Each structure stands twice: as C-alpha cells, then as structure tokens.
Amino acid sequence: MTALLDPEVWRKRFPIVGETTYLVNHSLGAMPEGVYERLRGFAEQWATRGVRAWAEGWWDSPIDVGNVVGKIMNAPEGTVAMHQNVSIIQSIIGSSLDFSGPRNKVVYTDQNFPTNMYVWEGFKRFGARIVSVPGEADGLVPTERLLEAIDEETLIVPLSHVCFRNSYLQDAQAVCERAREVGALVLLDTYQSLGTVPVDVQALGVDMVCGGSVKWLCGGPGAGYLYVRPDVMAQLTPRITGWAGHAAPFAFELGEQRYAEGARRLLHGSPAVAAYVGALPGYETVLEVGVQAIRAWSVHLNEALRARLEDRGFGIFGPRDPSLRGGTLTVKLRPDEDGPAFVRALERQGILVDHRPEAGIRVSPHYYTREDELLAFAEALFELREKRTWTEHVQAAASY
Numbered sequence: 001m002t003a004l005l006d007p008e009v010w011r012k013r014f015p016i017v018g019e020t021t022y023l024v025n026h027s028l029g030a031m032p033e034g035v036y037e038r039l040r041g042f043a044e045q046w047a048t049r050g051v052r053a054w055a056e057g058w059w060d061s062p063i064d065v066g067n068v069v070g071k072i073m074n075a076p077e078g079t080v081a082m083h084q085n086v087s088i089i090q091s092i093i094g095s096s097l098d099f100s101g102p103r104n105k106v107v108y109t110d111q112n113f114p115t116n117m118y119v120w121e122g123f124k125r126f127g128a129r130i131v132s133v134p135g136e137a138d139g140l141v142p143t144e145r146l147l148e149a150i151d152e153e154t155l156i157v158p159l160s161h162v163c164f165r166n167s168y169l170q171d172a173q174a175v176c177e178r179a180r181e182v183g184a185l186v187l188l189d190t191y192q193s194l195g196t197v198p199v200d201v202q203a204l205g206v207d208m209v210c211g212g213s214v215k216w217l218c219g220g221p222g223a224g225y226l227y228v229r230p231d232v233m234a235q236l237t238p239r240i241t242g243w244a245g246h247a248a249p250f251a252f253e254l255g256e257q258r259y260a261e262g263a264r265r266l267l268h269g270s271p272a273v274a275a276y277v278g279a280l281p282g283y284e285t286v287l288e289v290g291v292q293a294i295r296a297w298s299v300h301l302n303e304a305l306r307a308r309l310e311d312r313g314f315g316i317f318g319p320r321d322p323s324l325r326g327g328t329l330t331v332k333l334r335p336d337e338d339g340p341a342f343v344r345a346l347e348r349q350g351i352l353v354d355h356r357p358e359a360g361i362r363v364s365p366h367y368y369t370r371e372d373e374l375l376a377f378a379e380a381l382f383e384l385r386e387k388r389t390w391t392e393h394v395q396a397a398a399s400y
C-alpha cells in the first residue's frame with residue numbers, strides 16, 4: 001500500500017485553509033495562491049500587448065487550457081474545449097442532435113444536477129422524450145434500473161458521475177457498455193468527480209465528458225470543460241455555434257457555418273480567457289498531487305469521519321460503502337432539526353459546510369484537509385445537537 005499524502009505540503013498554497021476549517025469543496029474548492037499570479041499575468045498581457053494578445057494565446061486558450069484539464073482525465077491532446085459552464089455545454093450537445101426519428105430518448109436519473117434536466121427538458125419541443133429513472137432510498141438509483149432504461153430508442157444518456165446530493169458514484173463503466181451495445185451516446189457530467197475520483201476517458205471509452213472547475217479542481221467559476229471522443233466529434237454539428245467554431249474564423253465568410261476540425265468545432269463566440277487562465281493553478285496542483293493519492297486520502301478521511309459521526313449517533317445519507325461514494329459525506333439530520341441553522345452555527349465557529357434539502361449537511365475534505373479538522377467538525381455538530389444551540393441560528397424563511 002502506498003503512503004497517504006501529507007496535507008501540510010499543500011495547505012501552504014491555499015490561503016483560506018489557514019483561516020477556516022474548509023470542508024465545502026463539493027461546492028467551491030479553495031483558491032490556490034497561484035491564481036493571483038496568473039490573473040496578474042493576464043492583466044499584464046492585456047495592458048502591454050493589447051490586441052496582439054489574441055494571437056499570443058488568448059484565441060487558443062479554450063483548447064490550450066482544455067489540454068491541461070484533459071490530462072486529469074487521460075484525454076488525448078485536442079479533444080477538450082473550454083466553455084463557460086455545464087449548462088451551456090449540455091445545450092451545445094443537445095443542439096447537435098436530431099430528435100425527429102424513433103431514436104429520440106434522453107435517459108438520466110432524477111438525481112442528476114437539475115440544471116441538466118432544465119436543458120434537456122427544453123429539447124422536448126424538438127421531439128426529445130425524457131426518461132428519468134427515479135432514485136430509491138436516499139436517492140440511490142440501482143444500476144440495473146438505469147441499464148434497463150437505456151434501449152435501442154435511446155439517443156443520449158447525460159448522467160452525473162457522482163450525484164450532488166448523496167455523493168453516489170454511478171457505475172460509469174456499466175453505463176458506457178450498455179450504451180455502446182444499443183448505439184446510444186453517453187455524456188458523463190464529472191463535475192462532482194474529476195479531481196477527487198479517478199476518471200479515465202480512454203479506459204471508459206465514453207463518448208463525451210463535461211464538468212466545471214469550481215469544486216474539486218479548485219479552478220474557480222467560468223471554466224467548464226467538454227471532452228468529446230474524436231470519432232464522435234467529427235459527427236457533431238451544433239446549432240448553438242458561432243465564429244470561433246468556424247473552420248476559417250478570420251476569413252469572415254458569409255452564409256452557413258463551416259465547422260472547424262477537432263474540439264474547435266464546438267466553440268461559439270470569443271473565449272472567456274481570464275476564467276480559463278485562472279483555472280490553471282487548480283488543474284496543475286491536482287496533477288502534481290495525483291488523483292489516485294487524492295482519492296486514497298479522501299476515502300481515508302471520510303471513513304474516519306463516518307465512523308466518528310456514527311459513533312455520535314448521526315446517520316449518513318447515501319452510500320456507506322466508500323467505493324460507491326464520491327468525495328462528499330452527507331450527514332442526516334432529524335426531522336425537527338434545521339439544516340441551514342446548523343450551517344450558520346458552524347460558520348460562526350469557522351467551519352464551512354453546506355446543506356441540501358431532503359438530504360442533510362454536506363461535508364467534504366480535499367488534499368489540503370487534516371484529519372483533526374474533520375473530527376473537530378464531528379464534535380461541533382454533536383455539541384450543536386446535544387445542546388440544541390443550533391436553534392439560536394434559525395431564521396425566518398423569508399430572510400434566508
């Protein structure tokens with residue numbers, strides 16, 4: 001067994017972990033100090049190079065930065081393009097599909113992050129049929145149920161790899177295999193997995209992968225990524241498009257889109273350069289630490305936390321088995337307990353976590369988290385329950 005990582009090595013690079021107990025990485029990962037330098041570099045380039053900056057990296061930034069995040073998922077060079085967020089990525093992919101034939105089903109689960117549902121529901125007006133497989137106890141969707149729903153009429157399976165509420169790690173391998181058998185596409189949303197759970201797009205043989213950088217990648221907002229397998233890429237002709245996706249953007253041709261080759265064909269307008277550049281220190285640090293090491297540390301810490309919480313009478317919402325779980329633990333509260341009040345009370349003590357309705361308190365360590373921080377969180381939670389001091393932090397619904 002390899003030695004576990006040492007969080008002290010990485011903590012120095014994240015200013016906020018010296019100030020708070022930062023356990024909210026499933027929502028917003030801590031900012032690496034290197035972001036200051038990158039964004040300053042971006043501003044310097046703009047200030048001193050002016051319009052020349054486009055040819056000196058800005059125009060190519062969606063693909064160049066995509067190549068860096070692509071390394072974390074073992075994507076070949078040139079197969080990842082950056083976009084603003086997952087919602088626009090799913091819309092672009094949806095706009096590439098033809099729902100007019102009998103193969104028009106969109107299959108996912110009711111545990112998907114809702115933004116994805118809002119996008120796909122919108123394609124019903126173009127003929128999409130939505131099949132949403134319901135979660136059972138704690139929102140867990142049995143893999144067999146999901147596989148049964150993927151049939152010869154399925155066009156695409158846009159699926160969360162790790163579910164945001166219960167941290168359930170879907171069996172992406174089984175889903176990809178089933179989809180391949182019946183000729184359906186898979187668009188795996190790895191927002192809640194990439195950076196804490198190993199993802200290898202080539203081993204999975206997955207068609208498409210997307211996500212954002214706000215959470216486990218510590219890359220901040222505005223830096224979504226889209227991987228598409230090269231053979232699938234060549235067939236995609238998105239209706240959501242623009243000049244950055246054109247084969248010769250600076251020829252300013254008139255008429256219909258003439259798509260570029262490779263990942264560029266999925267672009268639309270001018271790139272959000274600052275957001276992409278600002279995400280690089282997060283990606284580079286994940287590559288430096290190594291996702292296998294991050295996963296081992298995450299499982300080690302979450303198992304210690306789970307044991308302590310269960311000792312203290314708390315239940316876990318979602319999988320107890322760490323091999324079925326992403327990087328987050330969701331702690332169940334009692335029906336009379338107010339989750340947001342617990343979150344506010346913990347924040348007063350410098351402990352940052354969050355709460356999701358019908359699930360519980362979400363808590364997540366990362367590679368800069370120490371074991372004692374998690375155990376302190378468990379004790380603080382226990383004390384709030386025992387002394388009922390969370391009741392001092394209840395706010396009227398209208399003011400929350």
Ligand SMILES: Cc1ncc(COP(=O)(O)O)c(C=O)c1O
Binds near residue numbers: 113160224
């Ligand atoms: C699995 C998953 N997908 C997508 C999103 C967010 O989507 P967007 O990038 O459009 O804001 C989240 C955010 O919490 C998420 O957890």
